[in-house]
Amino acid sequence: MKIVVIGGTGLIGSKLVAGLKEHGHEAVPAAPNTGVNTLTGEGLAEVLKGASVVVDVSNSPSFADDAVMEFFRTSTTNVLEAEAEAGVRHHVALSVVGTDRLQGSGYFRAKQVQEDLIKASGVPYTIVHATQFFEFAKGLADGVTEGDTVRLPAAKIQPMVSDDVAAAVGRAAVGDPVGGVVEVGGPEAFELEDFIRMGLDAIDDPRKVVTDPEARYWGAELQEDTLLPGPDAHLAKTRFADWLAQQK
Known part of the structure; x- marks a missing residue:
């Protein structure tokens, strides 16, 4: 089965392509560095010829x-x-657990638009909502750091490793559309x-991490279970x- 992976050279996409190939599928990475640009449409028609499934794990280069x-x-x-x-x-798309509950964030408003377009398209689809990745702990901290202090809202999170995503x-992708x-x-x-x-302790990052009731998550206010x-x-x-432990 031919499966085209939009964003197929990134963190998730490269792992996905490798895994699909190991299971005998024709997995084709589609990204600007493979000649496919989804913003302009360049290369899309060519790469989709004969494809049964398209998986979109791409992400915006800017979060503005x-x-x-x-x-x-x-x-x-x-x-x-x-x-x-x-x-x-x-059509399979990777999105985020809690997207519909995070509409105070411009990023998650955009992800909601993506999901709504998929649902209205008429193409059979599956949307996979994943929790945040282990690998993103430092990036999440960077986005809410003031001086040497990381300020976070009071909430729970149930992260997973990118390989499992x-x-x-x-x-x-290999199942039926849901x-x-x-x-x-x-x-x-x-x-x-x-x-x-x-996550920060594991890389000897000395920043202080605190819970702040005024803190936001990518601009959105969190309830305790928003990210679960x-x-x-x-x-x-x-x-x-x-x-x-494996990263050391």
Whole structure:
């Protein structure tokens, strides 16, 4: 089966392509460095010839509100239109647990637009909602650092490793379209403060991590369970402490 992976040279995409190939599929990475530009449409028609499934794990190069909205709206529209022309039978997109609850953030408003376009397209689809990745602990901290202090809202998070995210997206890609959302998360929930502190301690980052009731998450206000998957989520097995130990 030919499966085209939009964003197929990035963190998740490269792991996904490798995993699909190991299982005997024709997995084709599609990204600007492979001659496919979803913002302009360049190369889309060619790469989608004969494709049964398209998986979109791409992300905006800029998280500024206007730029990220333009990216997801334009890119998703172009991909869906090209899929309809090519007769693609299944569109799979990677999104984020809690997207609909994080609309105070420009990034998540753009992700919601992406999801809405997919749902309205007429192309059979599966949207995979994943929790945040282990690898993003430092990046999350960087976005809310003031001086030498990381200020975080009081909330829980149930992160997972990128390998498990890629595996979950791969399962969706080779399965039937569900016409809805599939949630995946890590095996353990942490206080957001504890997750970030553990991630920074592992790389000897000296910043102080505190919970601040005024802090926001990418501009959005959090409730305790905003970032947590629901009771029907598929939970991966890799634990954060075990992954951290492997990084040393």
